Amino acid sequence: MNVHFIAIGGAAMHNLALALHNKGYNVTGSDDEIFDPSKSRLEAYNILPETFGWYPEKITSDLDAVVLGMHAKADNPELLKAQELDLKIYSYPEFLYEQSKYKTRVVIGGSHGKTTITSMILHVLHYHDKDVDYMVGAQLEGFDVMVKLTDNNDFIVLEGDEYLSSPIDRRPKFHLYKPNIALLSGIAWDHINVFPTYENYVEQFKIFVDSIVTGGSINYNEEDLDVKRVVEASENQIRKIAYRTPEYTVKNGETLLETSEGPMPIEVFGAHNLNNLAGAKWICQHMGIDEDDFYEAIATFKGASKRLEKIAESKTSVAYKDFAHSPSKVKATTKAVKEQYRDRTLVACLELHTYSSLNAEFLKEYKGALDAADVAVVFYSPHAVEIKKLEEVTTDQIANAFERDDLIIYTNPSEFKDFLFAQNFDNKSLLLMSSGNYGGLDFDEVKQLLRT
Known part of the structure; x- marks a missing residue:
């Protein structure tokens, strides 16, 4: 089969492309930008597009199927060409x-x-x-x-x-x-x-x-x-x-x-x-x-990638990174780390990074989410709010939503990093929860922090 992927660079899409390639299908694709690890993996299988962009000429009647990714728009020129040729267009789950x-x-x-x-x-x-x-x-x-x-x-x-x-x-x-x-x-x-x-x-x-x-x-x-x-x-x-x-x-x-x-x-x-x-x-x-x-x-399962992933440990301290960002996940993850290390001070840091978490109306869902932490920190980027074209979120709104008087809030990546690196992690647990990276935090540096 000849299958073309519109927006082949996504995490899900490129993995499906690799699976079909491994099955013996002839796979092609396009995208306007592709980052690692997708880029390297597509390149290794020789199905990385030669140039980035959308090329309607790639869409021909020889294609048995077109798979359309969420990253593409409804007016994507390759999609319009596929519709014009009446080709079979599938979503990823279809x-x-x-x-x-x-x-x-x-x-x-x-x-x-x-x-x-x-x-x-x-x-x-x-x-x-x-x-x-x-x-x-x-x-x-x-x-x-x-x-x-x-x-x-x-x-x-x-x-x-x-x-x-x-x-x-x-x-x-x-x-x-x-x-x-x-x-x-x-x-x-x-x-x-x-x-x-x-x-x-x-x-x-x-x-x-x-x-x-x-x-x-x-x-x-x-x-x-x-x-x-x-x-x-x-x-x-x-x-x-x-x-x-x-x-x-x-x-x-x-x-x-x-x-x-x-x-x-x-x-x-x-x-x-x-x-x-x-x-x-x-x-x-x-x-x-x-x-x-x-x-x-x-008994040998160590956890899924990015889910309560231990990134550093010493005799008296430990650091975990977790993908948690929704209120229920943040609450469960924070509670889990505190329960596992009851006698240590838990420093829990949450980055509000997703569309939902940066929505002023949705913030109230975070009530009590960080209650299990001894030190609770929230980081968010006003620039991210701007990019997502959401209404401005204030530090007061965040403080009121979490209902925690001692909540520490940062909006500047450098100030958050300074706070983190000023901590003495002796007899402490560090939990970093985000689907982002706190405005550019180097997690390898964090690992070194716990080894000193």
């Missing part, structure tokens, strides 16, 4: 469904935890040499690519994102996969630029549950009341299996999971990650991995 419609589709949905749960499942399957197709939103240890597609594997495991499918398809991605086996981890309002009300956001998860094929199943986190309500109210003819956080203890900075064979040390920590583990165990059992084999494999 194409994944097309590749997996004769497989057993396992879809992991939820506002939080889906990357970690998907990663746990793939880690366990890989540990036991069970080969499956997959799509996951993080680079995993032991895996070369984030998307794998074959003609032979029976199962495909898909991370089910609720964001939009493409510039011309406004359906959430996870509505298009039609799972045989599904999981729903949690519902916490996000993507407010697309789902302006909480009710509208929750509705997307109702549609997801109803999209499960008749006779299929869903495992759901019964500790999340909205998840419980959505799943149990669905009239879809599917099996509904609840899960909850298993028993565990924390001793001397080590988390011990309670099992039928007694306490078992694990690498991940925090109630939210133990809850993720419980969901992953159910899915693996559906896929033929029994409980004992699951525990043997999960």
Whole structure:
């Protein structure tokens, strides 16, 4: 097949392009800019566009399919040419469904935890040499690519994102996969630029549950009341299996999971990650991995990339970097680090970087999110607010939203860095939460800070 990618440089898009190339397809693509690691990886497979930009002449009737990425606009010249030629145009999730419609589709949905749960499942399957197709939103240890597609594997495991499918398809991605086996981890309002009300956001998860094929199943986190309500109210003819956080203890900075064979040390920590583990165990059992084999494999799981990633450690201090930015993730992550290192002072730093987090109306959702921290710091860039064309956010609005009198707020990257590097990290834990980099913070320098 000849497949052309419009906006090939995205994290998801370039991984799908690599997967098709590995499957033997003839892959081409375009983009107006491509950064590493996408650029280097496309180059290594010899499918990096020779020049950046949009070239309608690349779109010919010889193409069997065009895959349209979210980065492209509805008036993209290559898209217009494809429409003019009446070519088959797929969104990213549509194409994944097309590749997996004769497989057993396992879809992991939820506002939080889906990357970690998907990663746990793939880690366990890989540990036991069970080969499956997959799509996951993080680079995993032991895996070369984030998307794998074959003609032979029976199962495909898909991370089910609720964001939009493409510039011309406004359906959430996870509505298009039609799972045989599904999981729903949690519902916490996000993507407010697309789902302006909480009710509208929750509705997307109702549609997801109803999209499960008749006779299929869903495992759901019964500790999340909205998840419980959505799943149990669905009239879809599917099996509904609840899960909850298993028993565990924390001793001397080590988390011990309670099992039928007694306490078992694990690498991940925090109630939210133990809850993720419980969901992953159910899915693996559906896929033929029994409980004992699951525990043997999960004991070696160190976490998904950018999720509670330990970046430095000394005898008396530790530093973690985490992708957390939504209120529920920030709260769970902060609480997890404090619980793991109870006797240390926790310095938790949050960068407000996303569209939702920089919205003055949405800020109130962060109430209590940093309560577990001994020292709570919020950084945001007024320039980022400007770029996103949002109303100005003030330090007073942030202080009022978090409802914490001792909250430290920085808007200048240099001042934030000075604060960080003035800290004595003896007997302290540092948690850096952001989908950005605090205006240019060098994390390698932070690592050195804890070693001194």
